[in-house]
Amino acid sequence: MTFFNNTNRPPGQNEKYIAILTAAFKVFAREGLHRGKIADVAKEAGVGKGTVYEYFRSKEDIFTAILNQFFDQIQWGLETVNQQDLPADKKVARLLEMNLDWFKTTTPEEALIITEIWAQGLRSFHTAEPDDAMIHRYRAIQEMMMSILEQGVAEGIFRPVDSETLALLLMATLDGLGLHFLINQTMDIEKLKSVTRRAFLEGILVRQESQSTGE
Amino acid sequence: MTFFNNTNRPPGQNEKYIAILTAAFKVFAREGLHRGKIADVAKEAGVGKGTVYEYFRSKEDIFTAILNQFFDQIQWGLETVNQQDLPADKKVARLLEMNLDWFKTTTPEEALIITEIWAQGLRSFHTAEPDDAMIHRYRAIQEMMMSILEQGVAEGIFRPVDSETLALLLMATLDGLGLHFLINQTMDIEKLKSVTRRAFLEGILVRQESQSTGE
Amino acid sequence: MTFFNNTNRPPGQNEKYIAILTAAFKVFAREGLHRGKIADVAKEAGVGKGTVYEYFRSKEDIFTAILNQFFDQIQWGLETVNQQDLPADKKVARLLEMNLDWFKTTTPEEALIITEIWAQGLRSFHTAEPDDAMIHRYRAIQEMMMSILEQGVAEGIFRPVDSETLALLLMATLDGLGLHFLINQTMDIEKLKSVTRRAFLEGILVRQESQSTGE
């Protein structure tokens, strides 16, 4: 559960907060989102049922926290890549690599939880809270990808691209791959990396005699 | 609700079966997967609660049926494209178009339901039923995409590709785009279409002087 | 439990409705309002827990129903008295008698429940629902007493009185006596009846040479 090592939490209550969140993640991963009972989370965390509610307003609040941890992690990874002194195409390759390598340290059950929470959180986003974080968190990710793409264009490595839309595509592709890894874990990740990298990059690299397919 | 017009269902009980399935889809889309009650489904379908259980073994069984309808639709669309007399690159473009146009006739709530069921169904796939359809249905889709890609290679339009892996990538990309459309419905679909098409196709089209990034 | 014999309830569901209400009254009387669990009510009524909620929206809804039964009973008793062919002073005496005799068929625990619900219901009346029945139910009682008092004035038995205010006083006195019977059940009811009757009636009877205390 390397998932909850970051410490961007209100200090002072960090210990138990993390303990409960970690336990929740474990329990939900094992049982599913609804099957996973708060009582189990408490037991797993080694605290009383009431204590869970000292740190989280509701079960859904735990979901949100898990999802936020997930986004924190992604963003942190992206920032790390972005801050490295690399040409843009290498950065894109690193991105891809990071994304797919995530599955080597994460069980499908864990990844599935993210998806479940994601789907449920999305619903509440559509129905209730207008300033829900989801869209903003994705926007942040998108913008970081945009900056990499724009760097590439500036470096003359990438042809002029609609970086905003392309960043969206890239983000979607990475998420889609994650999704499909959930379905089929026998896929050859290394092969997937290279195929994806080549398909994506050779389409945006500046080339002498490119030919658009027009329309 | 054009979603449930196809009739690949056990004949004889078709009327009510479809009525219930349609009602379920509506109710779940409106309320969410867990919030949506069987009682509401029955009322929406204009039948008694007990009748629902004449046609479906359980609530989860309804989920499965909805998901199957979804896959039926996708597969039917793919087949349609594949059977057209078009060069492979046009077929890929059509695929992309179809995929993104789906959102013009589907509300986010409806799409969300698919995602929710998908995530939940996936769990049961991982935990319980080994011959669950999900992976096979995706495999069928993947194979159809493979055949398009291989057609392109045979036609000399596409460079020699690992069609299996690339089909997976394509599938993942389309799903990923769907996912992100759920998050951000303000995205410009037409722009996304062209950017995606170009990014994807120009990377696999045969070109005079392509330069691989190697590794 | 002669308390729930009246049948002014939506017909068709009368059986179980009454069974649950009767059970609830019994349980609440035994355990108190909060200690009395719905589970116990269900068991006492010989139905499932869920069945209780088929007939009542919530625990509070049961409270309300009990209170309404109580008011129904009082009103029915008042009407009976009022419709009898008696001079007003006899009617007042009958009222008093009825009121105090109620305790011969009702246990203190049962009467206490009424008081608890009454107090709680009153709170919700002050805080939330503006058209709560409580005040209207009391008003109806008050008006029936007013009509008795006015009859007495018309008959020349009572001196001209502010019938509205006096009816309120009469109502309050009867309720107050009920309250104190809860506290001290050793009181001699028959003695209380005659003392109260005399104190109340001799103050309102027409007399030759009454002397007001003025102010």
Added chain:
Amino acid sequence: MTFFNNTNRPPGQNEKYIAILTAAFKVFAREGLHRGKIADVAKEAGVGKGTVYEYFRSKEDIFTAILNQFFDQIQWGLETVNQQDLPADKKVARLLEMNLDWFKTTTPEEALIITEIWAQGLRSFHTAEPDDAMIHRYRAIQEMMMSILEQGVAEGIFRPVDSETLALLLMATLDGLGLHFLINQTMDIEKLKSVTRRAFLEGILVRQESQSTGE
């Protein structure tokens, strides 16, 4: 909150004891008896949750204390009246006045709390603690009223009465009026005072040619 000014409390801990009691009264009045949380009481009193339990054994203990304060106040008022150098009929009038004037300085919510505690306390009296104060406190009040009534008889102002029963009736009437003021606060208190005084007093004053209604 003039309610808690008297200081018949264990000295030395008076400050915080009173602070907590006052806070409790406020919170319970605002939220109701069960809704009012100890945590809120503590916050309102400006002390820690644990501190509440330094001064009170339990929540119910607070209830009892509140009720006792209430009785203290009533008794103190009665004593004051009783010790004045007045004829008995004036004393009765003063009693009535005091009782109804109480509502001018007390909000319905506060009065309601008394009623709620009263009802709940009564239950515990019936079920558990045989030496509960309630009956004794009321007995004390009753005895003070008896002494007023007997004074009136001795003075020749009141006809010979069963002072014990009549004191009970008087007490019940005053409580009943309080109760009904909770229900209907629009009642004209001054009118109620005079009607009640006249109805009650003229029934017990010595008169030349009274005529009993017999039976």
Added chain:
DNA sequence: AATGAATGAGACTTCATTCAT
């Protein structure tokens, strides 16, 4: 004496499912 983090028993309520009609 004062505190408040921790507790966990307990309660209401929901809802998928059954089955007698």
Added chain:
DNA sequence: CATGAATGAAGTCTCATTCAT
């Protein structure tokens, strides 16, 4: 076939009380 009244397991959350500091 159709129904919907009945069910009861299950789950979230509350809150009075304790106790180590």
